[in-house]
Amino acid sequence: MTAPPRPTTTLWRPTGPVELELVRESGWRAWPPRLPEQPIFYPVLNEEYAVRIARDWNVKHDGSGYVTRFEVDTEFLRRYPVRRAGGRTILELWVPAEELDEFNAHVVGGIEVVHEFH
Template structure:
């Protein structure tokens, strides 16, 4: 299931969320959505989007507990710039109710 959301930006982070963690693979995103988010909140979603290389190259790819768990750590104060660097729509790839 791939569905355009009409969403063009991610919402501001909550005070207890100082970092935005976009991940590099769909498999890792599925694991987070299904295995962590569903038990914690009852649902999880996998989104896909493109971002300008010139922006994202300012951040390191980080390993989060294993070689297959690759992500960027975007400080919440950089989220507006991150959103401005998104190219095209944010797309819903999978949902786990």
């Protein structure tokens, strides 16, 4: 008898074309390491917030923006308190760059693109 699947939490990540290509190269399974000036990885808890960032920031700075959706083991995520970065729906998790490999190990299934802006 197999164990029931562990509960997961849906997260979104607004991203530009460079980061998205690195996710593609991982087989849609992992987020790339942070750059030295990026000490935190910020997945968000609200699709609308991710859309706003991808559409309004990534397009302006990178020429295109994407919203990805992925599932992460809920129990693992409890180590990261939810951070409010503005209004009541502007919620993020702050994952230290040095913990990103462990975070990626708790991604369940693949990372998928759900919105694209140019």
